[in-house]
Amino acid sequence: MVNSPILQMFARSPFKPMQEHIVKAQASAAELIPFFEAVIAHDWDAATACQHRIAELENEADDMKRDIRQRLPASLFLPVPRTDLLDLLRMQDKIANRAKDIAGLMLGRQMTVPESIQPELLNLLNTALMAIEQAVLALNELDELLNAGFRGHEVDIVERLITELDQLEHKADEHERQLRSSLFAVERELYPIDVMFLYQIIQWVGDLANRAQQVGNRLQLLLAR
């Protein structure tokens, strides 16, 4: 019986689906650890399996993103601006996209990572994943924020989380810089085209942390009202 205006007034909240979406994006990025280990060990079967999983997770994230967008018509009255919410969603999705790009490229070229930079590369990846985890933590506060009306005490908690996220991204930047100079030290001994794509991968892994930070930025915009 749908003729009660009270029933029709309450639309499905987009906040929970957005939290689920970033968890999916994080899962997609987390698969990069076993993937990198497989690549370093030249185990291409395992690497292919990992890449498939990453692509699958990224597809699921895309489906969730589409679903959320469909549920946000213009006639929906939200406690935060609709455009800010959609921007946040887009930034979350870019994390999964980048993970898929990394896996696709490394698998496609059957990339050999020089031994001297392997530990540093894994280090960079871990830092990037920590940044993503921090972004997920901040986003998990969304329903608490909603309950607090996007004001007051809860906002301070979230701002602290976002500041930590910024620091993690700085750390990742540092790692990225060091990694590039390490590669620069050995690049003459390597096949030039491989080196170019290695630089590309380094940049892309750093991108993961950048995008996580931008998720934090968008979240801050939601709070700044």
Place this chain on the structure above:
Amino acid sequence: MDIIAQYGNIMVIMACVFGFFMAWGVGANDVANAMGTSVGSRALTLKQAILIAILFEFAGAYLAGGAVTATIRKGIIEPSLLAGNPELLVFGMMAALLAAGIWLLVATHFGWPVSTTHSIVGAIVGFAAVGISMEAVHWAKVGTIVASWVVSPVTAGIIAFFLFRSVQKLILDTENPFANAKRYVPYYIFLVGFIIAMVTFTKGLKHIGLHLSWFQSAGVSVIIGLITMAIGIFMQRKIKVDPSADREFHFTSVEKVFGVLMLFTACAMAFAHGSNDVANAVGPLAAIVGVVSAGGEVAQKTAMPAWILLLGGAGIVAGLVMYGHKVIATVGQNITELTPSRGFAATLAAASTVVVASGTGLPISTTHTLVGAVLGVGLARGLAALNLKVVGTIFVSWIVTLPAGAILAIMFFFMLKGMFT
């Protein structure tokens, strides 16, 4: 005159049947809106909601429904023009009841949101203006009523906004929401008891012979408020912080405390709804009984017998029990994001507005008032997502219901006139 003498008893019986039918429609139709926020926020179970609705809708109808019933019965129509033909009033009111009742059925069948109040007022104005004459209608009063239809959602929205902001400032935004909830919720419970009691005593109880001065009413209301507060404190004593539930959503335990508050607010809303909407069914009935019992005199001063309000209350309860449980079940499934703290703010704001309107004798739409209150909470950024299309459908239902009720009433009026003369 003779028609009344001849057919008086039949008319009263028919009127009672139509009145009961309309009250049944009010109960079935509106109960989802009155109890919706309580069940949707999961503060009440279905059974509790129905029980509360039965008790308090009836109480509201009987104890506080008198003023609005009086307005519907004799506030809209100018009696002097009917002095020569009192049977016209009888036909008209019966036509109005039939028209509004049938319009309710049609709207329910097609799934349109329709206000029972607008239906009956549109029907009465329709038959009076067209069937009798344009001067038969107290246009000033009708103007006031229409103005109240705009003012009531706005007022409820404003009250809900400030209520919810106070909840945020005092409880939700603080370092220790649970402790503050236990401290401040009893005051809100006092507020609920006080407001309902205050308006009822100052305005509504003359027909059961209770005459109280303003101060006496205030005093009794304070006492009733304190009693409800005591009951509330006792009920919330057992609620403890549940750390496992709180890990998932920090405010779970706090909302449990608000659940107790919501129980009282639900009672208030049922009471308010009964007080305002019973008149839609029994106002016309009271007019008919008044005319017939006075032997054809359309005097304004005939007192209203209490059994009419009883009949109306019974009709609402019947409709609620037979149809409402289906509706409330659906409500519970659809509203997932409403927590008791929000439900409370919206419901108390709506209940207060409706009860004040009942006290001043203004028939307003409880549904639209509740929608206004919910929007108020939304403006305080308390709700995740509201569908603003509903506001549009409400405007459309306004535009459609008033003429529809009027046209149907005019039709039935001329039919009845033809049948009996």
